[in-house]
Amino acid sequence: MPETEAEKFFTSGLKALAQEDTLAALALFEKAVQRDEKPAYCSYLALCIAKERGQFQLAVTLCEKAKAREPQNPVHYLNLGKVYLYAGKTDDAIRTFREGLSREKDQKIIDELNKLGTRKPPVISFLKRSNPANRFLGTILKKLGLR
Numbered sequence: 001m002p003e004t005e006a007e008k009f010f011t012s013g014l015k016a017l018a019q020e021d022t023l024a025a026l027a028l029f030e031k032a033v034q035r036d037e038k039p040a041y042c043s044y045l046a047l048c049i050a051k052e053r054g055q056f057q058l059a060v061t062l063c064e065k066a067k068a069r070e071p072q073n074p075v076h077y078l079n080l081g082k083v084y085l086y087a088g089k090t091d092d093a094i095r096t097f098r099e100g101l102s103r104e105k106d107q108k109i110i111d112e113l114n115k116l117g118t119r120k121p122p123v124i125s126f127l128k129r130s131n132p133a134n135r136f137l138g139t140i141l142k143k144l145g146l147r
Contacts, residue, residue: 029044
């Protein structure tokens with residue numbers, strides 16, 4: 001079965017993304033989405049929009065739509081998590097990555113979670129992590145090499 005024009009743009013976009021040329025990938029994914037709004041096309045377009053243009057709300061919306069249409073596809077969770085990371089929303093990214101892993105085990109999601117690392121428990125356990133005392137003590141103990 002011959003590849004459609006949208007599939008050719010999408011495949012070329014994936015190659016550009018693998019070479020870390022997100023600007024070229026963005027243009028190719030836009031062309032693919034113009035021809036066919038498949039969830040995968042929208043998901044990758046969202047990733048490029050967030051990275052190149054900083055339009056995080058649009059990117060999140062595109063990823064959420066893709067996720068709603070294909071809830072079992074871990075790629076949508078991976079891309080949405082990366083969008084959240086670009087936006088500086090680490091907690092949302094971690095939550096999204098974990099949700100994706102609950103749907104299906106995916107090594108790329110595991111790698112992203114490993115890059116983020118694990119958090120140590122708060123210094124004073126009965127206080128919230130965001131409490132100024134916990135933040136201050138954690139910073140001091142880390143600088144002293146005790147944590």
